[in-house]
Amino acid sequence: MRKLFIVTALLTLFGLSSSVRAEEGMWLFSSPPAQEVKTKYGFELTPKFLEHLQKSSIRFSNGGSASFVSSNGLIMTNHHIAESSLNKLSTPEKNLLENGFYAATLEEELKCPELELRVLLKIADATQQINSAVKPEMTSTEAEEARRAAMNKIEQEMSKSTGNKCEIVSFYHGALYHLYQYKILTDVRLVFAPESSVGFFGGEPDNFEYPRYNLDVSFFRAYENDKPYKPEHFLAWSANGAQEDELVFVSGHPGRTDRFNTIDHLMFQRDVYYPYLLNKLRRREVLLQIYSERSAEGALAAASDLFRIRNSRKNRTGILQGLQNPALMGVKYNENGTLYTEVGEKKLIDLEKNDPWNTISSALGTWNDIYIAYDMLENGEAFDSVLFKIARNIVRYVDEKAKPNEQRLREYRESALDTMELSILSTAPIYLELEYLKLADSLSMYVEMLGDAEYGSLSETPENSQNSEEENSEGLGILNGLAPKIRAAQLIQGTKVFNINERKKLLAMTLEELRKSTDTMIQLALAIDPTSRNIRAMYDSNVAEPMEQAYTEIAKARFALNALNKVNTYPDATFTLRLSYGKIAGYKDDDGTEIPAFTTIRGAFEHAKEHNYVYPYNLPKTWTSNIKKVDLKTPLNFVSTNDIIGGNSGSPVVNTKGEVVGLIFDGNIQSLVSNFIFEEVQSRAVSVHSSGIREALTNIYNTQRIVEELGK
């Protein structure tokens, strides 16, 4: 009894109702929160406004958002989204991360390797088409194959007929399938980036914190046929930028949320998945941190990985803290319980006959048995090395390409082959010393996690060695009886896939020819492939497919309920374009302190001074030497109530005129629980203010060319 009391009491304290809360929602552009915005703000979300915002929005292949901000293809995103490109373009002599970059002329703009942008042109419903491919008599494996085949077919046909990239995206765990038509841009050039020391000012300690003082901005330009690309739509610059209490919209690509997970699913994430993931992330963080301290070259080589991992670790820690908070889990528990009861009472699902909540729990039981093997082999986490990834992709490319399109693994279907080739033939530098360290450590992790055929045998007595013959045949030859470090060295010394011409040769081979190759990485990828595919098939059939079906049933029932209750809703984030509305507003901290909505450029200087200008609070010389020139009272960062999450980085914040007033770059630490619940009291999106950007471009970086192009 006491437990229920606690949940109820905290629920009351927390003040959350079980329906959609306040500014909650990562809305589809095809079903926008028009009614909500109209009711709360009296603003009409017209189709024209939506189309303009949608077609000005851009997705970065490396996991971020962006927007067109000039008719000449100028693109604005975060510095931290540009980070991997800056890293790839850097040399020991010319460190773009450290020193920033500015192309004073079009000709000086630097082409970025392996960067793909997408602009969403068109949305069409394909639910009927996909679902009609699945027949009631099919097993779940057959259903999954039929669905995949239908998706591949539609994508391929539509891509061919439109000349654009067409992709089936699913929402509400498969209750909806949409066909998204994308303009793809692969010639992307770097125009401007500030120094990391101000782009990521405050570094790890300030990450996910507020107040903040970051110029987390960068500019690129899209090209087509070697000329600046002329976008159909772009966002104009606001004269004054974001104002307190103003209604603003964020258009971007939130990566992933788990808002509609069942309580058992959330508990699995809390008790199994996140603890596992965090151990792995911290392990990599320590490895890369240490390697970075060894030398400047090492730091440069590891920078991009380290940044990503630290960010991810902090983010997931925040989510796990939320899941470990009984107050928040109490809300989810009640929501889930209410939904279950209503669905049963209104007979939207026959729970006695087929309880999708139970299906999910039992699929999670299976997942619990295989997730480590899946992660090690199929995700390749046992081989944390770019060289292995290339070898694995080559092996599967050759294997899959020989099959009919419908039977291929999704990432090798015809419509995805271009992307895969781009990835296999990437010219991004490979750091062999780092490859070796990462591979040795991940092989060691594999041995810790799953053991190895050679290892288990040491304590066998001769009497029971008759079993060893069989065991040997099961061994995958991952360690080959060697210590992880020695095996890692052997694998790296024996491969040539660091050479792009070698990769091209291998790609042109047949599977039989590949088998005869002596390349160690190719041989490793071949050796584990049958086992890895088996685990993937087991996951697909016994975890993903039943869960997808169960979540589809729940989602359909939820739709029906929402329709009865006249509630508009939105699907979990899937790194597809979404719209969020909200207002610019400060909040109260845990101890009651008022946190203002805005910070200023002056604040950045003060923040640096408080920390004695020591890393990561070492403002660059461009800033310190222009302190007299710059207008210190210009707003630099601000917070708003928009519902965003990772993937939204680089999203434009626009006012009701559709003008840029800011640039999303973070959420505060209270917003990390957004993964599974929207918390409206303290959760805030953090942006760079448009006026701060313009002031820095004008009076710190003297990038007159960009300022003029932005206008206003």
Place this chain on the structure above:
Amino acid sequence: MRKLFIVTALLTLFGLSSSVRAEEGMWLFSSPPAQEVKTKYGFELTPKFLEHLQKSSIRFSNGGSASFVSSNGLIMTNHHIAESSLNKLSTPEKNLLENGFYAATLEEELKCPELELRVLLKIADATQQINSAVKPEMTSTEAEEARRAAMNKIEQEMSKSTGNKCEIVSFYHGALYHLYQYKILTDVRLVFAPESSVGFFGGEPDNFEYPRYNLDVSFFRAYENDKPYKPEHFLAWSANGAQEDELVFVSGHPGRTDRFNTIDHLMFQRDVYYPYLLNKLRRREVLLQIYSERSAEGALAAASDLFRIRNSRKNRTGILQGLQNPALMGVKYNENGTLYTEVGEKKLIDLEKNDPWNTISSALGTWNDIYIAYDMLENGEAFDSVLFKIARNIVRYVDEKAKPNEQRLREYRESALDTMELSILSTAPIYLELEYLKLADSLSMYVEMLGDAEYGSLSETPENSQNSEEENSEGLGILNGLAPKIRAAQLIQGTKVFNINERKKLLAMTLEELRKSTDTMIQLALAIDPTSRNIRAMYDSNVAEPMEQAYTEIAKARFALNALNKVNTYPDATFTLRLSYGKIAGYKDDDGTEIPAFTTIRGAFEHAKEHNYVYPYNLPKTWTSNIKKVDLKTPLNFVSTNDIIGGNSGSPVVNTKGEVVGLIFDGNIQSLVSNFIFEEVQSRAVSVHSSGIREALTNIYNTQRIVEELGK
């Protein structure tokens, strides 16, 4: 068959025999390797030589070694052994770690809080006395209690009669019990320490690496009655220091080895214990690393913990890499197999009736079931906070002190109470913000590891809630239904044990009075104590005691075999005084590179320059400004073949005249496997050269007073 082949093949490659190898051995002063040294080096290890070395040697309570180097109580140890004292003596204004310290006069020497030194005066065999307390009819719990009671009694009686600290130490897993008589020194003052930047030059990246260039030295002075302590013995300074190929001895306190573990025990360590430990260490490392980056104050507060954890993490990673190396495990497998066969054949143990190898395996099975709970509750790892440690110690102090001495937990027996009081009333600063972060994170880890009564209940349906009453009564009230962060804040805000007077008040209470206290930490410590004690009792009776008995049997059988084979031997390291012999010699690296035995002061400057003088290669100003004055060709560090391990840090290296020629501060990375196997080819002990120390004291630090005191 293939597996056995691999083991054999690698064994041959590795070239190790199964008997004691080369310079292997951490010998007891009571049974020194006199014959071995005589045979190999023609040097006579006389009782006089041994006594002089023994009584000049010092153990630091915080886990290191040291030696007297003047008749006036001057003590030499490592900078990194002084590190926790330097940290405690530092203030934000006067950072002794950063700036170093030199007391130009006796009066300026700084008293170190909470530091206890020991000098081993006398060794006596007590095996008979202890063993006679254990009767054959006793259960293992009774045997453990009887042994503990006998040990407590002897220690207390002898301490009283001699006025010295008397302690029973066990070797060979309980085959031998010795009574060690120690001189205790608690008034210890800081005399000199260089800057961390040269004491730990190269930092984490260079840790456990060679060639090295560290001035990892510090000087203390022991006092008695407020006057410099006059030791019976001290080590003279060598005129020329260590020479290539010279025979040298190391006298110090190797902390722990597992050289005689059974193969199943090693596999448990490889597959369970070290992976668990490393996940925990990396978790703390990341937490402290991030906290250190936030502010200079944070970095100072976390420095000591962070140093210890990084060191430990790198060390354990090295051990685990060794355990994951089938070549080394093959040697252990064969050694173990040979021992097992010989013991059986020569009927030293009736293996059919009672197989101690099996006993160990089955005890490890029990340990596997409870080690996490033991670590979380009994080791207090779920409450990573100084405040909790104090509260736990107060609760147990009050509880145990009311019992007869023989029935107390070992750490609360009469002879140990002084040390415990010293620890409870420590004046070391407590950093509340760091306490909060560490406690929140460790509570979160606890929830991940063991769940919590409140947490499991969320998905319960009302029907099965009748069980919850029972579950509640099992709940320990660790989280009290709150999120870890919120509970951590509550625990820290509600305790007063940061106040020393409050601790004194609590220490004077009865258990009943303590129970009425509203102090949150005291209440937590009380709440978990019954469960924690149960787990400890289970561990003592079902893991430690049967393993101790089994290892005793194996050790006795091994002695008998060694006697038959006329082989002298040594016990596993136990942080007691040991003697190691070896010679000064370079080695070949994996790729065949010759690594020279010595480095020079010039090398330190060159190493700094190669790394652009950037942290952790930023030599201090004292060095860079004296580069003209110092003799650059003076040897700075050297390597020798001595068999050492963690705990030996600060050990003097002496020549055959018993003069100081160096100061142990590290092992190379190849030596980390020393935990379970002595590898003679590349494994090396790393020392500061005595001439390098003197040169730095003279021409860099101008510490004329110390130089004169050292003589020569």
